[in-house]
Amino acid sequence: MDFNEFSLIYPNKETKDAHESGRDTPDIDMFTLQELGLLEILHLKNSNLSEFFTQDPTVMRYRMATFDDMLDFPELTDLLNRLVPILNDIMELRRLEADSGDTNDYLSSITEIELYVSSIRVLHEGLSGIREQLKSPAFVALTALITELAESDYYRELNQKLEELTHRVREIKSVTIGVNLDAQLRPSSAGVLSVNAESFKSGDVLDKILRMEFKNDAYTCIANLVPFGKKQSENQKMALSLAFNSAINDVYKSSLRSWKKIVQTYVLENTEFLLNLMPEFEFLVRGTQLLRALRDKGYSLVEPDIRPMEERAFQATALYNPCVALKIDDEIVSNDLIFDERATIYVLTGPNRGGKSVITCAIGLAQVLMQLGMYVPAGSAVISPVDGIYTHFPTGAEDTIDKGRLGEECARLGEIFDCVTAHSLVLLDESLSSTGSYEASYIAAEVLGGLAHVGCRCLFSTHLHELAAEIDQINQRSRADGGAAIDTLVAGIEGEGKRSFRIVRAKPDGKSYARDIAQSYGLTYEKILTRLSD
Numbered sequence: 001m002d003f004n005e006f007s008l009i010y011p012n013k014e015t016k017d018a019h020e021s022g023r024d025t026p027d028i029d030m031f032t033l034q035e036l037g038l039l040e041i042l043h044l045k046n047s048n049l050s051e052f053f054t055q056d057p058t059v060m061r062y063r064m065a066t067f068d069d070m071l072d073f074p075e076l077t078d079l080l081n082r083l084v085p086i087l088n089d090i091m092e093l094r095r096l097e098a099d100s101g102d103t104n105d106y107l108s109s110i111t112e113i114e115l116y117v118s119s120i121r122v123l124h125e126g127l128s129g130i131r132e133q134l135k136s137p138a139f140v141a142l143t144a145l146i147t148e149l150a151e152s153d154y155y156r157e158l159n160q161k162l163e164e165l166t167h168r169v170r171e172i173k174s175v176t177i178g179v180n181l182d183a184q185l186r187p188s189s190a191g192v193l194s195v196n197a198e199s200f201k202s203g204d205v206l207d208k209i210l211r212m213e214f215k216n217d218a219y220t221c222i223a224n225l226v227p228f229g230k231k232q233s234e235n236q237k238m239a240l241s242l243a244f245n246s247a248i249n250d251v252y253k254s255s256l257r258s259w260k261k262i263v264q265t266y267v268l269e270n271t272e273f274l275l276n277l278m279p280e281f282e283f284l285v286r287g288t289q290l291l292r293a294l295r296d297k298g299y300s301l302v303e304p305d306i307r308p309m310e311e312r313a314f315q316a317t318a319l320y321n322p323c324v325a326l327k328i329d330d331e332i333v334s335n336d337l338i339f340d341e342r343a344t345i346y347v348l349t350g351p352n353r354g355g356k357s358v359i360t361c362a363i364g365l366a367q368v369l370m371q372l373g374m375y376v377p378a379g380s381a382v383i384s385p386v387d388g389i390y391t392h393f394p395t396g397a398e399d400t401i402d403k404g405r406l407g408e409e410c411a412r413l414g415e416i417f418d419c420v421t422a423h424s425l426v427l428l429d430e431s432l433s434s435t436g437s438y439e440a441s442y443i444a445a446e447v448l449g450g451l452a453h454v455g456c457r458c459l460f461s462t463h464l465h466e467l468a469a470e471i472d473q474i475n476q477r478s479r480a481d482g483g484a485a486i487d488t489l490v491a492g493i494e495g496e497g498k499r500s501f502r503i504v505r506a507k508p509d510g511k512s513y514a515r516d517i518a519q520s521y522g523l524t525y526e527k528i529l530t531r532l533s534d
Helices: 013-020 030-036 057-072 074-100 106-128 137-150 153-170 205-211 234-276 278-296 322-327 356-371 404-416 437-454 465-469 471-480 514-520 525-533
Strands: 174-181 187-196 314-319 335-339 345-349 380-383 389-392 425-429 457-461 486-493 499-505
Touching (some): 030 356, 030 389, 057 074, 057 137, 057 278, 074 106, 074 278, 106 137, 106 153, 106 234, 234 278, 278 322, 314 356, 322 356, 335 356, 335 499, 345 356, 345 465, 356 380, 356 425, 389 404, 404 437, 437 471, 465 471, 471 486
Parallel strands (some): 345 457, 345 486, 425 457
Antiparallel strands (some): 174 187, 486 499
């Protein structure tokens, strides 16, 4: 196997190349992920999460098997967490060598080989104990690869030679340096007299004369030792360090020169694939932490039935929002949702804080988690990949002097039509809230008609109850042009304005929820009079 082609998240070179070329990459940007809330619960420090999305069902299934092993064996998370600092040290060592421009730093070569051997040993020891239980193609292949390296004759010889050389270098305790002085007693040149296995000790010249111990006391100085770096500038410290390393390199050059060649061939080649896997390690560790946090709280996670993109399927039971689930201690309300021939576009109405935004984000999160190759937060799920996810959520009090808030909203909605296809997912949450209901309903009806013509899946969560009443008219126009069907969803309310957070496929009653909201806050005329009389 070509080590540099190995991946824990791509099953083969073809799928990895397809992703890197952009052929397999959906249009899901970081702004969309932020609006959906995913970055709150799955944030990568050293990579861009949007780089990991895929449209390929084969890649998704490969990753889900990898996450299976990660969830079943917490040792894998611990193993990757122990490995990453070693690989970071290798990268830092290479960076320092590149910055210094010194290609003959043989001590760094030894250190790099030590780190390489350490990384292989950590992986080999960590995987050996569970190798027979691993099921995912990714970790089975990684175990075989590391076993091949760790048990090879070349690796054993490398390890043995490294132990011999490092013992020789590590036993160095001091260096004797001769310094020539000019007429003003300033150092003019210096050279190494010897490399010693014994440390120098502080001393006093008068005491040494009185004890008459000159022959057998070569390591006692005639003055006190001064701690290295004391009262020295950074330049002086660096100069001494460079002088020392240069001396060691000169002394050991003959025995270390061949090692530099080994680093450039065997070690560099066999370390590079581990360094290339570092973004994958972080993605797998953080993703596993998210899935385990949900599972530990008792929430359902399901492997979706991944359907072809052409089917444009989305059918989920017991769907919930993982961002909300991780924040609350109470049991979360889940909902069923299906996009089908009866409706690929929904208009969702209901009271404020009735669960409209929560379910809107839940749909998007289920889609993005699947296309990261992770389990879906639902009881069951049948989902097709999308080629892009486009969102339009409230912008808040942004500075929109040039266009005004309504102009800004319309501009953002217009940009969606530059990108959306029949295989996209569009999520609109309280769009056009910056204007009156008449103007908003008119613009929204035009937008819905356009999306119906495209045929994408869309959920439009809105306070515009008038819009929901116009769905039949919008359908009549769009269906005549071959557009997709639009239907309505309602966020349920129980008695006395109490929110159930249940989303049902039904026609809205055409009434405003203002009375229910007023009653829940005690702002009906009767309750106001009661409060005034108390």
